[in-house]
Amino acid sequence: MNWWTESTPDEIKPVPWMHPAAVLYLESLLTPDMTVIEHGCGGSTLWFSDRVKKVYSFDNSLEWTNKVQAYNVWAVSYDSKTLKEYTDADLLLIDGYGLDRPEWIRAAHKIVKPGGVVVVDNSERPAYQQSMGALSAYCVRPLHITVYTDYGKLVQTTFFRLRGGESWI
Secondary structure: OOOOOOOOHHHOOOOOOOOHHHHHHHHHHOOOOOEEEEEOOOHHHHHHHOOOOEEEEEEOOHHHHHHHHOOOOOEEEOOHHHHHHOOOEEEEEEOOOHHHHHHHHHHHHHHEEEEEEEEEEOOOOHHHHHHHHHHHOOEOOOEEEEEEOOOOOEEEEEEEEEOOOOOOO
């Protein structure tokens, strides 16, 4: 199975479903004392759980959350009220099923502490551009990792660093 091939909860592998270059860069940002919040759970939840102090994963698929919980990792099915409950994450990964991604992107600056990182996978999609523009007002210049899959599809992961902390190296 290639990195871009969609998997099911029964095929879960402990790695984020992003381009390997984005995963490599993401890993370089992590420290063992971090708290990570995820929109969307799966292999990335298991991957984070081996690298950071805490990972909280929210998914609108009960099937995915049940599968991740079977690995003794914190994951819950959620509604949008959940967004208001977390305000001190070091990193937020937005990579879950799509329809509420813009809402998570717009709320990211409230979820992540100053100097923290927001990662938006599949950021090339037109539906996310307005929300990412709003998020940019709270951030230093974003970093984009843009690649083509083997079958010619452009995919992009964007890393935002909120103002008030470190800048990009």
